[in-house]
Amino acid sequence: MTFELLSCFCAVAKTLSFNRAAADLSVSVSVVSGNVKRLEQELAVPLFHRTTRHVALTHEGAALLPYARDAIAARKAMKDAAVRLKTGSAGPLLIADWPVLQPLVEPVLHRFLRNFPEIEPRSVSMLPREMPDAVREGRIDIGLTVRPLVPRGGGTDSDGAVLSTPLFTVPLDKLLIPRGHRLAGRAAITVRDIADEQLLVPNPEFHPDVHADMVDFFVREGIAQRYQHWDVGSQFELVTLVAHGRGIALICDGLHFDERDPVQLLGVSGPVPELEVVVMSSTRPRPVVWNVTRYLESHAGSALRTPEPSPNAHSR
Structure with missing residues (x-):
């Protein structure tokens, strides 16, 4: 028939x-x-x-x-x-992200997906070191992380199967401290003001690049910083560690906290560490993956300058 x-x-x-x-x-x-x-x-x-x-x-x-x-x-x-x-205007899209980056990248993903309602996004949280193999094996379509284990500034991995595309560089120019901290009343601080503090940095086992970049920064600045490793979980986990006195943390401006949280943010002037946020994908992506990657490359940086309140950009 x-x-x-x-x-x-x-x-x-x-x-x-x-x-x-x-x-x-x-x-x-x-x-x-x-x-x-x-x-x-x-x-x-x-x-x-x-x-x-x-x-x-x-x-x-x-x-x-x-x-x-x-x-x-x-x-x-x-x-x-x-x-x-x-x-590439429809189809499934499996996104892996590093939870700390969700508030930075989700607004622009939300804008993209709002234009293509037939794309079916699904998100998983994943450690950055796991993302290259997950992309290579087809378990995820894209991975959102910071400076993965490929050349700085983007590029492909050693076997040419995974492409890393830089989205934007974000300065860690906010200091997360517990309420009542000795620095709480300061109008402006620099990284030298926290030299005697215990600074929370990503565990090198989970993200060696970020850990190394932060340590190198303080070495270049001639600051003998003390460190406390944390296991690169969610924003909530970081707030909990700071609130309980485990240390203080340098974070970027895109992260927001509830007024009821027992923490506060201070601006940091002068030189600060920076993170390069990247999107990882296959070098032979499906059309929908190519579209979202190009959109992120073009618009992700502007999301930091023009944030909008939005729900989660992809379902969990």
Whole structure:
């Protein structure tokens, strides 16, 4: 049962004329008549009453017509969906992110997905060191992290399968401290003001690059900083550690906290460590992955300058 047979059946049922149906379909009357006959033979029921002056649906034809129309509509919907998949405006999208970056990247993802409601996003939290293999093995489509284990400034990994695209560089120019901390009343501070403090930095086991970058920064500044490792969890975990006196933390401006949290933010002037936020993807991505990667590359930096309140950009 082909699309052509069903199309001829529906066209004749609509016009109740083989001549007008042929004109609508841009085929000959003999083609329409032959296709209707073949469909009747295949279904083993008559579809039309025919006379030299009159065409009418039989009871069987009237009963089967909705199925034919649904089949034609389903074929069109399938072709339209295939076009959207081919152009990257629809389809599944599996995103892995480092939880600390969610407040920075989710607003721009939300803007992208709002324009493409047929993209089906799903998110998982993943350690940065796990993302290259996950992309390479097809377990995720994109990974959002900071300076992964590929060349600084972007590039591909050693086997050419994973591409790292820089999105923006974010300065760690805010200091997260517990309320009542000795620095709480200061109008402005620099990193030298925290030299005697215990600074929370990512555990090198989980993200060696970020840890190394931060340590190198303080070495270059000639500051003998004390460190406390934390296991690179969520923003909530970082707030909890600071509130309980485990240390203080340098963070970026995109992170926000509830006024009820027992912590506060101070601005840090002068030189500060910086993080390069990147998106990782396959060097041979599906169209939807290519689209979201290019959108992030073009718009992620502006999300920091023009934030908007939004729900989670992808479901959990």
